[in-house]
Amino acid sequence: MTATPRVAARAAPPRAGAPLIELSGIEKWFGDYHALRGIDLTIRQGEFFSLLGPSGCGKTTLLRTIAGFEAVSKGRMLIDGKDMAGVPANERPTNMVFQSYAIFPHLTVAENVGFGLRREASSREEKARRVDDALAMVGLGGYGGRAAHALSGGQRQRVALARALILRPKVLLLDEPLSALDKKMRETMQIELIRLQRTVGITFILVTHDQEEALVMSDRIAVMFEGSIGQMDDPETLYRRPKSRKVAEFIGKMNFIPAEVTLAGGRIEVDVQGLGRGLVEPDQAPAGAVAGRTVVGIRPETLGILFPGETTDRRLAPGVVDEVVYYGDMTYYDVRVDGIEAPLTISNKNFIGEPVLDVGTRTQVIWDERSLVVLPA
């Protein structure tokens, strides 16, 4: 994992505007195929909201029903308080940036951006001015006269954004907008999109299968599997307090260890295979704690290696190094801890003075009961 740019704006307080999009009981069938199964969600004004999930989970289908390209089979959809049943795509207050960008190849950049203004009554000068403003906003000022089919991928995406935003929609829908770009371009555009959203202030709904992308850009994320929402929360909560194994596995890397849960007088005690006993806080069991056998999760970066010569007052578990992957700034160790079946993955920042351990070395794993997450069995 490379260092994805952490945006300073993440520290801004979460926005809580009025509800803009309300979906209740949304179902969608394509013939026999049940694509969307009972979707309930509310997206607020000004949010950067992401639909995240693997291929085929229904996220694009959901986006398209919001846009109006697919009709829902069942359920209710309100946008800005109005029921969208029977409202076609061209009459909805939404605009979409397509995965292929869908730039009209036979028009110039300016004609593309101004396409949606055709039906408006304003003067040609007024429209031209708005097109120029829109292009400047996405950093393509002066590109108006260019042929649209001669642009690079990143430029096309900006044109698609300008073309959508010029119409001042209430919601901007983005269907995997960054998947066609190379890595560097992707990182640049991620920041661009966040900046754009802050500037324009409208609601963005992003569809992506890339969890890193979702974590970086979103105010809230809905993780979808097989047509349903697995969990919907802000990035930090999703990462640190996943409610299911599926969500935990999908977002970042996670170690799963069998454990036994006992509830005693309002306290949750876990007995983790190989690591030992500990107490966890209620919020460490986001799906609720049930007594009995289950699984706990622990993120690789919350585990450590006790290097020779170091001491600690943290809890330790002995084990053997099974595999070493060296990334330069980080080293990933797979350690077979005594008593645990599967090796634990530990991500270790390479500090000066710390050696890179060899496979087969006997070592101690540092762990903290505060980083455990109790997951449903």
Add this chain to the structure above:
Amino acid sequence: MRLRGQSEGARAAVLALPPFLYAVLLLAVPLVAIVAISFMTQDGLVIDPTPSLANYREALTSPIYIWGNATRWGTLPVSLYVAAMVTLVTVVLAFPMAYFISFYVAPSRKSLWLFLITIPFWTSYLVRIFLWKVVLGFNGVINTALMGLGLIREPLEALLYNLSSVIVALSHSYVVFAILPIYVALEKIDRSLLEASQDLGETAFATFLRVTLPLAMPGVVGAVLIIFIPVIGDYVTPELMLGAGGRLMSNLIQAQFLGLNNWPLGSALAIVTMIVVGVIALLFLLLMRRWLRARG
């Protein structure tokens, strides 16, 4: 995965209706009509609609059409022979050309070559056949040129007014129809398959036999169907190439309609011919499928 709702399917169905209904009205209905009329009889100018098998009896028993007699073959077998020969000749001529364009021409120039081979097809069909008469005739281009060069003393008679001249002229017209489907099939072959075969030790020729040829077969089959069936119905070429003496099935059918004015009989002859041709085509398809499956 791009999922599309039922409404788009419904709209697609509506859009398909105009061309489909047009084909039903102007193709299906007329075809039904000739089947219907083949069971009627015509005497002079009047058509008697009472159902009768007289036409089919005539078609299936008369020595003219299928069975022949002591001195000449039945017309249908001869026509099938001509069509089969034309198909064979065109496919054999077409394959190396298609292979050349697919494997030895730079991608940027491929459409140029295809364009070049298609042009002769689009020139007036009638004029082209007529030109063959001019080329092959007793006082035609080949004979006068050869005599002028002193290579022969008397003009060759065997160039025109026989089945071979028909086959040559038809092959010239239809070879393009063979090149294109074979080319398309060859283009679809994954080149890495051929490299893998040679990498595993096969010679270039063996690779061709074991990999390229079987994979090109669908194209050959397409070529055969597009040539064999329409050629059976071609009457203009035999008429001009054979002169007064010879007739193929297509000429006999045409004569019933435009000369002898016995449409029911003409329809019956056409249907019998089409059925025979259809059965042969089906047999060919089945054999091909069996052959391809046997090779794995």
Add this chain to the structure above:
Amino acid sequence: MKGWPFRVYAVLLLAFLYGPILLLPIFAFNDGAIIAFPLSGFSTRWFEALWETDALWQAARNSLLIAAFTAVLATLLGVFAARSGSMAGFRGKGLMLGFVMLPLVLPEIVIAVALLVVIRQALGLDLANWTVVLAHTVITVPFSIAILNGAFASLDPSLEEAAMDLGESRWGAFRLVTLPLVAPGIVSSLLISFIISLDDFVIAQFLTGANPTLPVYIYGLTRFVDALPLIMAMGTILVTLSITLLVIAEWFRRRGLARAGVASTGGFL
């Protein structure tokens, strides 16, 4: 040079294909009345004779009229079929659109006599130009569809959706986005259908009324020995016209593909 035996073969085959056609201008401009070597010297008198023949002008006008109507009708139906083909499937789609392509594997004579029976016998109508137009459309629609399928297939389906998302109706999206992008294919289809109709003999012979088309007229000429050079001249004109139209059609087809940003490697079939 790699594959040189193939190259030699290809050139020879091309020579075989073009050979007879190259004779046309040679004998069209030949002064002699007999189509044979040796040549008699340059002359344009055959072309002048054609210019004078009224019946020829009539037939030509007829042919052009029929070809124009056929081109429009066949292309229109082809647009419907190709557009439907590029959209979602429905029950019977393969059958419906496949049936329309049937004329490709049917002998023309079968189509011609079948229509003759229906028009004259079943409906009792007279043969006229419009009967030829209808029949020509039947055989040219498959070609139109083949060309337009390529044009529609190379379109990004999101383009129309984007247009609708930006406020256009379905028809507006088609008109402003799809139509301009398939326009080269439409022009190609018009030209190819036009040429096929212009050159067709079999259907014309069966279905023309009192006014013959050009090929039918030429066929009539073949009876007369002294008319042979006229046929050569006629053929030269037709060949030149056809080649010109074909070159234009091909140019449009390539331009269409370039506009959509697709590299072309095959002909239109």
